[in-house]
Amino acid sequence: xxxxxxxxxxxxxxxxxxxxVVTATRYPEVLNxxxxxxxVIGKDELEELRPLSFxxxxxxxxxxxxxxxxTHGAVSTIMIRGIQANGVLVLINGHPLNSxxxxxxxLSSINSHSIERIEIIKGPVSSLYGANALGGVMNxxxxxxxxxxxxHLKAIPSTTNTDELLQTIDIFVNGGAPLGQTYVxxxxxxxxxxxxxxxxxxxxxxxxxxxxxxxKKFEIISSLVYDGKEYGLPGPEPLIxxxxxxxxxxxxxxxxxxxxxxxxxxxxxxxxxxxxxxNLDWNNTFFADRKRMDFHTMYAGWLADSIIEDFxxxxxxxxxxxxxxxxxxxxxxxxxxDGHYDTLTTTKNSEQTxxxxxxxxxxxIGAWFEFKKKFNTVTFIPxxxxxxxxxxxxxxxxxxxxxxxxxxxxxxKISAARxxxxxxxxxxxxxxxxxxxxxxxxxxxxxxxxxxSPLSNLFTAVSLYLRNIKDRIFWxxxxxxxxxxxxxxxxxxxGLEIELHSQINEMIGFSLEGxxxxxxxxxxxxxxxxxxxxxxxxxxxxxxxxxDAAFTPKFTVSSTVNFRLPxxxxxxxxxxxxxxxxxxxANYIDDYPNVLMDTKTLDTYFVMNAVFNKKCFKFLTLSxxxxxxxxxxxxxxxxxxxxxxxxxxxxxxxxAQLTLDY
Numbered sequence: 001x002x003x004x005x006x007x008x009x010x011x012x013x014x015x016x017x018x019x020x021v022v023t024a025t026r027y028p029e030v031l032n033x034x035x036x037x038x039x040v041i042g043k044d045e046l047e048e049l050r051p052l053s054f055x056x057x058x059x060x061x062x063x064x065x066x067x068x069x070x071t072h073g074a075v076s077t078i079m080i081r082g083i084q085a086n087g088v089l090v091l092i093n094g095h096p097l098n099s100x101x102x103x104x105x106x107l108s109s110i111n112s113h114s115i116e117r118i119e120i121i122k123g124p125v126s127s128l129y130g131a132n133a134l135g136g137v138m139n140x141x142x143x144x145x146x147x148x149x150x151x152h153l154k155a156i157p158s159t160t161n162t163d164e165l166l167q168t169i170d171i172f173v174n175g176g177a178p179l180g181q182t183y184v185x186x187x188x189x190x191x192x193x194x195x196x197x198x199x200x201x202x203x204x205x206x207x208x209x210x211x212x213x214x215x216k217k218f219e220i221i222s223s224l225v226y227d228g229k230e231y232g233l234p235g236p237e238p239l240i241x242x243x244x245x246x247x248x249x250x251x252x253x254x255x256x257x258x259x260x261x262x263x264x265x266x267x268x269x270x271x272x273x274x275x276x277x278x279n280l281d282w283n284n285t286f287f288a289d290r291k292r293m294d295f296h297t298m299y300a301g302w303l304a305d306s307i308i309e310d311f312x313x314x315x316x317x318x319x320x321x322x323x324x325x326x327x328x329x330x331x332x333x334x335x336x337x338d339g340h341y342d343t344l345t346t347t348k349n350s351e352q353t354x355x356x357x358x359x360x361x362x363x364x365i366g367a368w369f370e371f372k373k374k375f376n377t378v379t380f381i382p383x384x385x386x387x388x389x390x391x392x393x394x395x396x397x398x399x400x401x402x403x404x405x406x407x408x409x410x411x412x413k414i415s416a417a418r419x420x421x422x423x424x425x426x427x428x429x430x431x432x433x434x435x436x437x438x439x440x441x442x443x444x445x446x447x448x449x450x451x452x453s454p455l456s457n458l459f460t461a462v463s464l465y466l467r468n469i470k471d472r473i474f475w476x477x478x479x480x481x482x483x484x485x486x487x488x489x490x491x492x493x494x495g496l497e498i499e500l501h502s503q504i505n506e507m508i509g510f511s512l513e514g515x516x517x518x519x520x521x522x523x524x525x526x527x528x529x530x531x532x533x534x535x536x537x538x539x540x541x542x543x544x545x546x547x548d549a550a551f552t553p554k555f556t557v558s559s560t561v562n563f564r565l566p567x568x569x570x571x572x573x574x575x576x577x578x579x580x581x582x583x584x585x586a587n588y589i590d591d592y593p594n595v596l597m598d599t600k601t602l603d604t605y606f607v608m609n610a611v612f613n614k615k616c617f618k619f620l621t622l623s624x625x626x627x628x629x630x631x632x633x634x635x636x637x638x639x640x641x642x643x644x645x646x647x648x649x650x651x652x653x654x655x656a657q658l659t660l661d662y
Contacts, residue, residue: 019031019040021034021038021040021119022094022119022139023038023091023119023120023121023137023138023139024036024038024119024121024125024137025128025334025370026128026129026323026334026336027281027283027323027325027334032403032411033372033379033403034413035379035381035401035402035403035413035414035415036121036122036123036125036401036413036415036447036449037063037121037122037123037413037447037449037461037463037497038119038120038121038122039061039064039118039119039120039122040117040118040119040120041057041061041117041118041119041120042117043115043116043117045057046112046115047613048562048570048572048611048613049560049572049574049609049611050572050611050613050623050625050655050657051112052156052158052170052627052653052655053068053072053076053108053112054076054107054108054110054112054115055068055076055078055107055108056609056627057112057118058078058120059556059558059576060511060513060558060560060574060576061120061513061558062463062497062498062499062513062514062515062556062558063080063081063122063463063495063497063515064078064079064080064120064122065078065079065080065552065553065556065578066078066079066107066636067079067085067551067636067637068636068637068647068649069637069647070197070635070636070637070647070648070649070650071195071196071197071200071202071231071232071234071647072108072168072191072193072195072200072202072204072231073108073193073202073204073229073230073231074108074200074231074233075104075106075108076106076107076108077104077105077106077107078090078105078107078138079135079551079552080120080122080135080136080138081122081123081135081136081465081467081493081495081517082135082467082491082493082495082517082519082549082552083134083135083136083467083469083493084135084551085103085104085105086098086102086103086104086132086421086424087103087132087134087135087421087441087469088105088132088133088134088135088136088137088138089105089125089129089131089132089133089136089137089138090105090107090137090138090140091137091138091139091140092110092139092140092142092225092267093139093140093141093142093143093223093269094139094269094271094285094287094321095267095269095287095289096132096287096317096319096340097109097267098132099291099315099424100315100317100342100344100424100425101313101315101344101346101424101425101426102424102426103132103421103422103424106263108229109227109229109263109265110140110227111172111187111189111204111206111227113154113170113172113174113187113189114142114172114174114187114189114206114208115140115141115142116141116142116143116144117141118138118139118140118141119138119139119141120136120137120138120139121133121136121137121138122136122463122497123136123415123417123445123447123465124136124399124417124418124419124445124467125137125399125417125419126385126395126397126399126417126418126419126420127368127370127383127384127385127397127398127399127417127418127419128336128368128370128383128385128399130338130364130366130368130385130387130395130397131364131387131389131395131420131421131422131440132421132422133419134419134420134421134441134442134443134469142187142208142223142225143185143210143221143223144176144185144210145183145212146176146177146178146183146184146185146212147178147183148177148178149175149176149177149178150174150175150176150177150661150662151173151174151175151660151661151662152172152173152174152175152659152660152661152662153172153173153174153659153660154170154171154172154173154657154658154659154660155169155170155171155657155658156168156169156170156171156172156655156656156657156658157169157170157655157656158170158653158654158655158656159653159654159655160196160650160651160652160653161196162654164194167193167194167195167196168191168192168193168194168202169190169191169192169193170189170190170191171189171190171191172187172188172189172190172206173187173188173189174186174187174188175187176210181213181214181215182211182212182213182214183210183211183212184209184210184211184212185208185209185210185211186207186208186209186210187206187207187208188206188207188208189204189205189206189207190204190205190206191203191204192204195232195234196650196651197234197253197254197648198234198251198253198254198257199232199233199234199254199256199257199258199259199260200231200232200234200254201231201232202229202230202231202232203229203230203231204227204228204229204230204231205226205227205228205229206225206226206227207225207226207227208223208224208225208226209223209224210222210223211223217274217275217276218273218274218275219271219272219273219274219275220270220271220272220273221269221270221271221273222268222269222270222271223267223268223269224266224267224268224269225265225266225267225268226265226266227263227264227265228262228263228264228265229262229263230260230261230262231260231261232259232260233256233259233260233261233297234250234253234254234255234256234257234259235250235254235255235256235259235639235640235647236255236639236640236644236645236646236647237253237254237255237639237644237645237646237647237648238250238252238253238254238255238644238645239643239644239645240252244643248300248305248306249298249299249300249306255640255644256297256298258296258297258298259295259296259297259298260295260296261293261294261295261296262292262293262294263291263292263293263294264290264291264292264293265289265290265291266289266290266291267287267288267289268287268288268289269285269286269287270285270286270287271283271284271285271286272284272285279326279327279328280324280325280326280327281324281325282322282323282324282325283321283322283323283324283325284320284321284322284323285320285321285322286319286320287317287318287319287320287321288316288317288318288319289315289316289317290314290315290316291313291314291315292312292313292314292315293311293312293313294310294311294312294313295310295311295312295313296308296309296310297309297310297311301351301352307350307351307352308350308351309348309349309350309351309352310347310348310349310350311346311347311348311349312346312347312348313344313345313346314344314345314346315342315343315344315345316342316343317340317341317342317343318340318341319338319339319340319341320338320339320340321336321337321338322336322337322338323335323336324336330373330374330375331371331372331373331374332370332371332372332373333369333370333371333372334369334370334371334372335367335368335369336366336367336368336369337365337366337367337368338364338365338366338367338368339363339364339365339366340363340364341361341362341363342361342362342363342364342425343359343360343361344359344360344361344425344429345357345358345359346358346359356431358429358430358431360425360428360429362389362390362391362425363389363390364387364388364389364390364422365387365388366385366386366387366388367385367386368383368384368385368386368397369383369384370382370383371383377404377405377406378402378403378404379401379402379403379404380400380401380402381400381401381402381403382398382399382400382401383398383399383400383401384396384397384398384399385397389422391423391428391436392422392423392438392439392440395420395440395442396418397417397418397419397420398417398418399415399416399417399418400415400416400417401413401414401415401416402414402415409452409453409454410450410451410452411450411451411452412448412449412450413447413448413449413450413451414447414448414449415445415446415447416444416445416446416447417444417445418442418443418444418445419442419443419445420440420441420442421440421441421442422440423435423438423439423440423473423485427473427485432482433482433483433484433485434484434485435484435485435486438473438485438486438487439471439487440471441469441470441471441472441473441487442469442470442471443467443468443469443470444467444468445465445466445467445468446465446466446467447463447464447465447466448463448464448465449461449462449463449464450462450463457502457503457504458500458501458502459499459500459501459502460498460499460500460501461497461498461499462496462497462498462499463495463496463497464495464496465493465494465495465497466492466493466494466495467491467492467493467494467495468490468491468492468493469490469491469493470490471487471488471490472487472488472489472490472491473485473486473487473489474486474488474489474523474524476488476524476526476542477526477540477542481538481540486524488523488524489521489522489523489524490521490522490523491519491520491521491522491549492519492520492522493517493518493519493520493549494517494518494519495515495516495517495518496515496516497513497514497515497516498512498513498514499511499512499513500512500513506564507563507564507565508561508562508563508564509560509561509562509564510559510560510561510562511559511560512557512558512559513557513558513559514555514556514557514558515555515556515557516554516555517552517553517554518554519548519549519552520546520547520548520549521546521547521548521549521550522544522545522546523544523545523547524542524543524544524545525542525543525544525545525586525595525597526540526541526542526586526595527541527542527543527545527594527595528540528541528593528594528595529541529588529593529595530593531593539593545597547584547597548582550581550582550583550584551581551582551583551638552581553578553579553580553581554579554580555577555578555579556576556577556578556579557576557577558574558575558576558577559574559575560572560573560574561573561574567614568614568615569612569613569614569615570612570613571610571611571612571613572609572610572611572613573608573609573610574608574609574610575606575607575608575609576606576607576608577604577605577606578604578605579604580601580602580603580604581601581602582599582600582601582602583599583600583602583638584597584598584599584600585597585598585600585641585642586598587642598642600638600642602634602635602636602638602646603634605632605634606630606632607628607630607632607634608628608629608630609625609626609627609628609629610625610626610629611623611624611625612624612625619660619661619662620658620659620660621657621658621659621661622656622657622658622659623655623656623657623658623659624655624656624657625654625655625656625657626652626653626654626655627650627652627653627655628649628650628651628652628653629652630652631651631652632651633648633651634648634649635647635648635649636649
């Protein structure tokens with residue numbers, strides 16, 4: 001009760017609902033005037049938490065979950081409100097990061113120290129962005145305008161093993177300066193890790209250059225990003241007992257000692273913005289990227305003790321965005337045109353199946369508009385987008401939003417939208433098994449959100465949402481018996497989110513966020529599979545079965561407490577609790593020819609982190625911390641089978657960070 005009393009009667013003002021965001025509307029807008037739930041993570045917040053990985057900070061927010069394989073450099077992805085990573089659009093400075101071959105964006109390729117700000121839209125926005133904004137959009141902003149010379153340097157050693165204090169080394173430098181009407185900036189990063197599991201070593205290089213020019217009503221901004229990493233893939237932890245021996249290509253702790261991957265990403269952007277009049281803006285962005293993934297694997301084959309395969313994925317994208325914004329009195333009209341052309345070249349070298357090369361390409365053109373009109377206490381926001389794709393045809397994405405303030409200190413936001421996820425290049429073009437007739441996954445979403453700041457130091461929000469997605473893509477045998485991706489599955493999601501943020505006084509800040517998700521999948525599953533070897537005939541039965549959705553925990557709760565201490569020091573404590581999540585594995589053996597579906601569960605977990613920051617001199621800050629303070633054993637990603645022990649997350653990890661800011 002004493003804590004509640006302090007919160008209610010303190011007068012320290014900290015929460016600003018008038019913050020400007022860009023991602024939710026594709027143009028600068030006040031957060032109050034955005035109809036969808038939006039998360040903004042600023043530089044100061046990142047500095048308080050000192051995350052050792054980009055995905056770490058995302059776990060503290062309602063409705064957001066991550067998949068993480070637990071080792072440095074391995075693929076990590078974001079889920080929003082039960083929608084998988086291939087349905088969440090990830091941007092870097094507005095530049096799409098999602099892979100055209102897999103559909104996901106690998107967040108481990110992003111250097112967390114380069115981030116200035118993160119904006120996350122927790123709802124469908126295909127009416128503005130088109131494909132893959134089915135679950136939401138996350139825009140990672142790494143550029144800034146330099147108004148004075150700046151330089152920042154960070155050195156971060158960390159370890160899960162006290163006998164190896166320099167298990168991981170992370171170094172980052174960032175600097176920039178204004179030069180008349182221009183400004184330039186450069187950042188670079190290097191990460192080296194021996195890993196806490198065998199075959200989990202990492203080498204990661206990051207380099208980014210930025211340039212800006214302003215002249216009266218005209219602005220040019222350009223950036224070039226290079227990220228390269230080489231890392232091992234240890235696989236899930238194997239089960240070793242009387243029935244299960246040590247994996248042929250692994251050891252007692254890892255499934256593979258030989259699998260490796262190299263990733264290379266180059267992103268280039270050029271933005272030309274023209275403030276034509278006080279009411280009219282025209283913004284144009286041109287972007288290009290080159291992404292390469294080399295994957296080396298070794299496994300046991302039917303006719304050989306070992307099979308070596310190498311995959312090389314090379315993709316290129318060229319794109320442009322053009323947006324015109326007209327602001328007149330209490331009305332705003334926005335018109336946009338987007339286009340991009342994608343190509344894929346893949347080479348597979350296999351000792352078992354021989355070498356294979358395939359090429360694919362597609363283009364997409366989208367046109368959209370948004371209209372915003374204020375009527376006293378109500379704002380009406382309809383938007384509509386039309387996409388024409390060379391492979392799956394046309395798609396129309398409407399959305400409508402209402403924002404109302406009928407009583408003091410309460411803002412009501414209501415929205416309804418239709419959104420879609422495009423089939424990936426692997427789904428469409430995989431040799432022999434690809435399905436060029438696939439349609440996009442699509443569905444409607446409805447949300448009601450209530451935001452309130454009854455006191456200057458307190459912000460609360462409650463979100464209720466309902467989503468349905470049909471024509472979900474899943475690999476199943478077709479009529480000819482050949483496995484291929486098909487539009488056969490369906491999912492419904494009901495959710496509740498609660499957010500509370502308060503600066504209790506000048507010394508203590510507190511936040512609490514919770515999520516409840518009831519997700520049910522309706523999947524086509526093989527229930528009977530009989531093959532008569534003598535007659536060379538087979539019979540397979542497929543049924544539509546409802547289950548709890550895979551991968552999605554029903555409950556998550558997170559809390560952060562920040563203490564401002566004397567002598568320019570601070571202490572941050574964070575805790576995250578997540579409920580069980582399930583996955584399903586087909587069992588063809590126990591009741592042959594009936595096919596059972598075994599359920600595997602990842603247990604609930606609670607993870608706590610502690611970070612202490614101390615400003616030692618005018619430009620120097622020392623940070624000491626422990627991640628997973630309680631040494632909790634947990635996993636966020638399922639393994640390959642019902643029997644393995646999944647992908648363990650790191651245990652207790654100690655780190656130090658020395659930061660120079662000038």
